[in-house]
Amino acid sequence: MQIETVYLLAFFAYSLFILSVGLWGYRRASLASFALAERKMGLVVSTGTFMATFVSAVTVIGVSGYASRYGWSAAAFSCYGYALGWILLVLAAGRLHRTKLTTVPEFFYRRYGSTALRVFAALTIILMYSLVLLVQLLAMGVTLNILAGLNTSLAIVIVGLVFVTYTMLGGLAAVIRTDLVQVVLLGGGVILAACIVLARTGGAVIFSPPEPLGHFFGGNVRTTGDFIGWMLVWGLGIPTESYYLHRFYASRSANVARLQVGIGGMLVMVILLSVIVCGVGAGMLNPANHHDNSAFPYLFKNVVGGWPSVVVLFAIMSAVQSSSSGLLHIVGLYFAMDIYRQLGSRHRNLLRVSRVSTLVFGVVITLATVYVATHSSTLISLIAGISWGGMASALFVPLFAGLFWRRATRAGALASSVGGLMCAIAGFSLKQAGLISIHEIYPGLIGSAVLMLAGSALARPEASPFLEELFSSAPANSVEKQNDDLMGVLL
């Protein structure tokens, strides 16, 4: 049997399995289950879903592709920024969990008393996530084309069909259960792949990489300023990502909310370093025309060959599907709760609206990806960086000021959010025109912070029970006290 046939069979078997988990979620459907998995996520499930959501095509395809060209400077590009992002997520987790809200834009509404900010935040999230979802699908299409010879557009449509269906049917309940399976496949697959690359290069990928691949600086990280810039892109973009923040609401306790990031982060770093090993190995072993997004799949199909390439296919599919379902779930749910619900009657069936919007967005984005696949080609990680920078510029300051600075006001938050995004867009445009060389996140964040301070100076924040409870020093209720002891959670 030809290897391409094996890949196709593996792909269809995997897709059917994931769909079946989604159908299981559908039979247990309720809005609480669809939106928040009934707020019962324990440590194992939450860590698994955090990891699966975090490790996406950006990590597996994008970072390995980057590493195949620029070597170990991929670590400077990613590792430290990711860790900063996790630190800030841990800081936010407990407070956000204890608000017992349903969506991230809802936090902005309750904290600042602004429906406009709620809707603006939701629109920003939906737009940025649609871009990132497009990138994920593109990665999957490229991979299936390289590995199985499947037409890129057809591959995109089939992958889209699978994750749109199970996300629409089961919501977060289905997403977190499929994530648990997918994290084992992607983690195991990537670590196995790294071991194979280590063996194939005789350890040279770590101990003596060839000259252009062994430096800390390189690629898009040529100076300390670049390093700090990319650290800010990931470090301040990650803690504004709704698909992590949303899981804090769904966690059983504040400690579970934090620990999923604490433990998950350590394990993701192992996966990330394994991906970089594979990427640098591809840089050493692949022909020069495969030092790009195709590096990782090409390495295992054409250079290593055999059964490991099937394992790698599962790893890549799992990374893409898990992140895509997390993204789409947020898009569909937030459209229903933060935009649709704000426009009209509050008595509509929100579960049905969430499902319909998930379906519509999923289909539109899949078709848009087919179009993009036939018209352009850019490094996946850089596209994600643009949307991450935009998200950070729009949401980081209002979110963290809202959580930790009592003095932050509605005017400050609105100015900060809208103004930050405008500054980032202006910065990006100026950089494209060659007028400035700094990353757009600098003007975005600086603008956002200045506007928050200026806007908040104009008036005092309005008193509210939500504000009092958020900044109270003894936040946990009696039920959560029993469940929330750290050792109890870990053991």
Added chain:
Amino acid sequence: MTVRLILISAACVACLPMALCILLAALDRIQKAPK
């Protein structure tokens, strides 16, 4: 040498979020303790 330093430093920064979890849990416990 560079690669080894990268691996060690990446491992160290990856542990920081976990350390923060433990610290915040301890602070929560202190705040909840009867005065």
